[in-house]
Amino acid sequence: MTGGVDRAAAVAPAAPLEPHCPLCGGEQRDVLFTKRGWRFVRCAGCRLVSIRPLPRPDELAAHHEQSYREGAYASFAAAERIRSMVARRRLDAVRPLAPAGPWLDVGCSTGSFVAEAAAAGLDAEGLEVSAAAVAQARARGLAVRQGAVEETEPTRTYAAVTAFDVLEHLPDPTAFVRRVAGWLAPGGVLAVTLPDIASPAARLLGRRWFYYAPPDHVHYFTPATARRLLEAGGFGDVRVAPFRKPLTLDYAAEQLAALAPFLAPPVRAAAALLPNRLRARAWPLPLGEILLTARRPAA
Numbered sequence: 001m002t003g004g005v006d007r008a009a010a011v012a013p014a015a016p017l018e019p020h021c022p023l024c025g026g027e028q029r030d031v032l033f034t035k036r037g038w039r040f041v042r043c044a045g046c047r048l049v050s051i052r053p054l055p056r057p058d059e060l061a062a063h064h065e066q067s068y069r070e071g072a073y074a075s076f077a078a079a080e081r082i083r084s085m086v087a088r089r090r091l092d093a094v095r096p097l098a099p100a101g102p103w104l105d106v107g108c109s110t111g112s113f114v115a116e117a118a119a120a121g122l123d124a125e126g127l128e129v130s131a132a133a134v135a136q137a138r139a140r141g142l143a144v145r146q147g148a149v150e151e152t153e154p155t156r157t158y159a160a161v162t163a164f165d166v167l168e169h170l171p172d173p174t175a176f177v178r179r180v181a182g183w184l185a186p187g188g189v190l191a192v193t194l195p196d197i198a199s200p201a202a203r204l205l206g207r208r209w210f211y212y213a214p215p216d217h218v219h220y221f222t223p224a225t226a227r228r229l230l231e232a233g234g235f236g237d238v239r240v241a242p243f244r245k246p247l248t249l250d251y252a253a254e255q256l257a258a259l260a261p262f263l264a265p266p267v268r269a270a271a272a273l274l275p276n277r278l279r280a281r282a283w284p285l286p287l288g289e290i291l292l293t294a295r296r297p298a299a
Contacts, residue, residue, distance in 0.1 A: 054218055082282065094291075102123040103122050128147075129148050177232070209260070235296060243291035
């Protein structure tokens with residue numbers, strides 16, 4: 001939910017990039033449903049769910065930049081307390097698995113995770129495509145640079161590469177995983193978070209689930225398809241676990257007003273019944289996300 005989906009801005013459906021599945025290469029797919037004019041299809045081979053037609057990378061880049069400047073990403077970036085708590089929870093989960101060395105957060109937005117990692121004593125930097133987000137991160141004194149993964153050539157290798165709320169936005173997540181694998185030192189760790197369409201929240205809400213959000217999210221994973229993606233990228237020791245983001249009920253209601261309006265009133269009502277100290281508390285909510293970690297083989 002703190003991925004900041006912009007419901008107002010829209011990317012018009014365009015010609016598909018490729019007719020085949022980006023995960024298994026299959027060409028047979030089943031249509032599941034249509035939402036906001038986009039068809040959701042499931043690959044008959046690996047069961048990856050995607051939207052069709054896929055937006056072009058330049059369309060997605062323009063859409064995300066606009067979202068950071070005046071759309072829902074702007075409110076997401078402004079919620080610094082929430083984002084810091086989410087970043088701290090992610091760092092606590094990943095740090096015990098990583099060897100010593102520098103960290104890179106890909107898709108770092110305005111740098112909340114970079115800031116938390118640096119405060120914890122890590123040599124951390126970020127990479128982000130949005131110029132607006134990078135400007136905000138640099139204004140905070142963070143080591144964040146602008147660029148896309150496919151156009152970036154790191155000058156060093158990393159002990160850990162993180163990509164939180166990133167892969168579901170990419171037309172070709174397989175190419176992304178294979179490329180960042182080469183940025184890790186042997187034994188280094190990749191950590192990603194993804195919406196899980198097999199989660200109880202997704203099954204309960206169906207097509208009304210807030211993470212079914214085209215065109216921001218173009219691919220939709222289960223633990224099995226996410227594991228297959230990382231293993232196809234050359235990673236081993238893949239671990240998958242549910243991940244709960246700590247959110248205040250007021251912030252959750254604000255996001256739901258844009259993502260799933262029918263859920264916002266009951267959340268607001270629940271928040272109104274709480275005393276102020278509980279209303280200000282961040283609760284680890286089961287939104288339907290997973291955290292995956294994987295290791296680049298030492299050999």
